[in-house]
Amino acid sequence: MISRKLQFIVAALVLAILAMGFYLVHLKRKAELIGAGPAPEVLTAPVSGPAQELTLYLANDSDDSLRPVTISSALPSDPGERGRLALHTLITRYLQKDSTHPLGAGADVHDVYLLDPASAVVNLNAAFAETHRSGIEIEQLTIFSMVLTLKAQLPQITRVRFLVEGKTRDTLAGHVDLSGWLDVGMVAEASK
Amino acid sequence: MPKDYSISVRVTILLLFLLAAAFAAEPRKITVYAPQASYQVDILVRDGVDYAGLTDLLEPLGRLESRPEGKKLVLIFNGGAAEFQDGKRQYRTRSNARPELLSNFLLVDGRGYVPVSSIAQLLPHITDQTAEFHAGPRRLFVGSTQYKYSAELRHGPSRLVLSFPAPVNPSTLIERDHVRLLFRREPVVSSGADTVAYNDPFLRSTNFAETPGGAEFVANLSQPATVSIGDGGRTVTITATVPPAVAPQSAAPSAVESQPHPAAPRVRPFVILDAAHGGSETGAVFSPTLMEKTVNLALARRLQKELESRGVSVVLTRVADNVLTWDQRAVSANTSHAVLYIAIHSSSSGHGVRVYTSMIPSPQPGQTNRSFLPWELAQSPFLQQSGVAASALAAECTASGLPVRSSSVPLRPLNSVTIAAVAIEIAPLGSSADELNTPQYQQKVAAALASGIAALRGKLEGGQ
Numbered sequence: 001m002i003s004r005k006l007q008f009i010v011a012a013l014v015l016a017i018l019a020m021g022f023y024l025v026h027l028k029r030k031a032e033l034i035g036a037g038p039a040p041e042v043l044t045a046p047v048s049g050p051a052q053e054l055t056l057y058l059a060n061d062s063d064d065s066l067r068p069v070t071i072s073s074a075l076p077s078d079p080g081e082r083g084r085l086a087l088h089t090l091i092t093r094y095l096q097k098d099s100t101h102p103l104g105a106g107a108d109v110h111d112v113y114l115l116d117p118a119s120a121v122v123n124l125n126a127a128f129a130e131t132h133r134s135g136i137e138i139e140q141l142t143i144f145s146m147v148l149t150l151k152a153q154l155p156q157i158t159r160v161r162f163l164v165e166g167k168t169r170d171t172l173a174g175h176v177d178l179s180g181w182l183d184v185g186m187v188a189e190a191s192k
Numbered sequence: 193m194p195k196d197y198s199i200s201v202r203v204t205i206l207l208l209f210l211l212a213a214a215f216a217a218e219p220r221k222i223t224v225y226a227p228q229a230s231y232q233v234d235i236l237v238r239d240g241v242d243y244a245g246l247t248d249l250l251e252p253l254g255r256l257e258s259r260p261e262g263k264k265l266v267l268i269f270n271g272g273a274a275e276f277q278d279g280k281r282q283y284r285t286r287s288n289a290r291p292e293l294l295s296n297f298l299l300v301d302g303r304g305y306v307p308v309s310s311i312a313q314l315l316p317h318i319t320d321q322t323a324e325f326h327a328g329p330r331r332l333f334v335g336s337t338q339y340k341y342s343a344e345l346r347h348g349p350s351r352l353v354l355s356f357p358a359p360v361n362p363s364t365l366i367e368r369d370h371v372r373l374l375f376r377r378e379p380v381v382s383s384g385a386d387t388v389a390y391n392d393p394f395l396r397s398t399n400f401a402e403t404p405g406g407a408e409f410v411a412n413l414s415q416p417a418t419v420s421i422g423d424g425g426r427t428v429t430i431t432a433t434v435p436p437a438v439a440p441q442s443a444a445p446s447a448v449e450s451q452p453h454p455a456a457p458r459v460r461p462f463v464i465l466d467a468a469h470g471g472s473e474t475g476a477v478f479s480p481t482l483m484e485k486t487v488n489l490a491l492a493r494r495l496q497k498e499l500e501s502r503g504v505s506v507v508l509t510r511v512a513d514n515v516l517t518w519d520q521r522a523v524s525a526n527t528s529h530a531v532l533y534i535a536i537h538s539s540s541s542g543h544g545v546r547v548y549t550s551m552i553p554s555p556q557p558g559q560t561n562r563s564f565l566p567w568e569l570a571q572s573p574f575l576q577q578s579g580v581a582a583s584a585l586a587a588e589c590t591a592s593g594l595p596v597r598s599s600s601v602p603l604r605p606l607n608s609v610t611i612a613a614v615a616i617e618i619a620p621l622g623s624s625a626d627e628l629n630t631p632q633y634q635q636k637v638a639a640a641l642a643s644g645i646a647a648l649r650g651k652l653e654g655g656q
Contacts, residue, residue, distance in 0.1 A: 061541050061542060062542070063542075064542050064546070064597050133476070133541065134475060134476035134477070134484070134539075135476050135484075135537070135539035135540070135541055135617065136537055136539065136546065136548060136601060136603060136615065136617045137539055137541060137542055137546055137597075137617060137619070138539060138541045138542075140599070140601050171604075174469070174473075174475055174476070175537070175603060176601065176602055176603060177602040177603055177604050177607075178602075180568065180602070182551075182602060183551075183553070186551050186553070186600070187551075189600075190551060190599050190600045190601065191599075
């Protein structure tokens with residue numbers, strides 16, 4: 001014979017489980033609604049001033065090459081913001097329909113930080129890594145083109161580290177190692 | 193009431209324990225010992241029945257083609273066809289026989305699974321090789337691969353000599369009162385009684401047991417001992433380090449009192465091939481039915497055959513569709529005694545062959561391959577040799593008419609390999625990734641790489 005007290009405890013536990021289940025479903029629906037909405041736009045400070053040279057190292061999948069292309073653009077004076085804008089411009093090129101090195105939809109760079117004048121940290125968004133095609137050469141071209149483009153804007157940097165949503169990631173898409181610092185000189189040498 | 197509580201608490205603890213055990217349990221595997229290779233195959237449990245993947249089982253044993261046709265799976269192994277039907281026990285063999293499995297055949301996502309309990313009965317029908325399955329330790333022996341050992345107690349000094357029909361390399365654990373030998377790679381099996389009592393002042397008893405994925409031999413001793421391996425790995429000798437206090441009683445002195453054999457030179461592989469990715473880690477997905485891990489393994493096998501036909505000894509890090517971590521791959525390379533490590537990748541982008549070396553700093557002045565280095569920079573003293581290897585491979589590919597690009601890249605596990613190490617990535621010559629999996633293209637690439645590797649024999653071995 002099960003005691004009344006035990007019956008009460010079991011009933012309370014079942015009620016608690018049901019309540020938690022309903023709350024979980026509610027949270028899931030809420031998250032789906034948020035996810036289904038329009039992607040938040042990246043807010044950037046308006047850049048004004050005279051146009052300056054911006055060199056982009058554009059990757060080409062057909063011949064595994066990196067080619068420098070110089071354009072004119074108004075660039076901010078803050079080194080981090082300047083680096084971010086350079087990479088954002090590069091990624092925008094890769095997202096165009098006729099891109100020679102296509103990236104996945106939604107790929108972008110959140111921030112570029114300078115820990116010290118020589119060390120840059122690039123914080124990519126999740127879409128950048130999650131939608132990136134897998135392969136040594138494909139991933140190498142992406143990373144090297146970003147490092148060289150950054151170096152062109154911030155000549156003082158000697159090493160670069162990539163994060164995804166603020167966290168260290170083992171590889172970009174299963175191949176190129178993103179877990180440590182990349183030596184800019186070695187990247188330039190390997191790109192020749 | 194206390195009794196009710198007690199039951200509830202016990203049931204809860206039991207459920208929690210079972211839950212924890214389920215999470216903690218390692219995936220179970222079958223260890224396969226075959227003349228071609230030793231490898232492991234994951235076990236899949238369906239409706240309480242243990243299943244093994246047919247492709248995982250058969251791929252290392254020969255040329256395999258697997259073709260799902262609706263609910264049917266047609267399997268062509270070394271030219272002979274067999275047919276299986278999803279949900280049916282009966283299957284058709286290459287000789288048109290219709291034997292039955294002990295449980296239903298499974299076809300999941302185009303891959304065929306057979307009940308583990310039927311493997312020993314199934315394999316001879318498909319491979320024409322005998323098979324013996326030890327269900328407890330989950331060890332499968334294909335062909336005449338079993339190593340039966342003999343044990344002989346000798347004196348002057350007291351020692352136990354274990355003799356094997358082929359070289360072994362057990363992990364050894366020596367403690368005060370026992371020596372434990374673990375055979376992880378070798379198909380060592382019992383040669384008679386598993387437990388033998390000696391009643392000797394040095395050796396009390398020995399015990400042999402097969403374990404999941406290996407075998408274990410324990411010698412229970414009365415005094416400390418050392419272990420030595422001789423005769424090219426064919427004998428393991430457990431020798432007393434202190435002379436026994438009492439003269440031998442029951443064991444008669446051996447008629448043959450031989451000196452320890454000088455260790456015969458062991459054949460070491462020249463190259464270790466590492467088919468990148470595997471198991472759940474698929475690498476690039478070229479199409480719904482073609483993944484990078486599959487292309488990499490097929491190319492590694494083809495390259496192995498090409499190298500062996502040129503007299504170059506080869507080992508592979510993986511011969512089946514299983515997951516290996518980067519560190520496991522580096523450790524395999526570093527302990528293989530090979531001279532050259534080649535990681536094999538494939539890509540649908542670009543054309544031809546890419547050859548990569550590790551992108552880490554060159555060695556500091558005075559740094560040698562015996563310097564103490566961080567794990568992620570262990571390749572540093574070997575960069576020059578890696579460069580030599582990369583140049584030779586690239587030159588041979590160019591000579592074979594394949595487009596080649598050489599570069600350095602931050603790629604694991606190259607950084608942690610302590611021999612000459614390169615990675616290659618093959619891409620199709622045309623625009624279709626399907627070309628990567630064609631025998632013609634793979635053969636062309638394998639032949640070029642094999643020639644490049646063979647040409648390195650004099651160059652790299654001298655540098656070691």
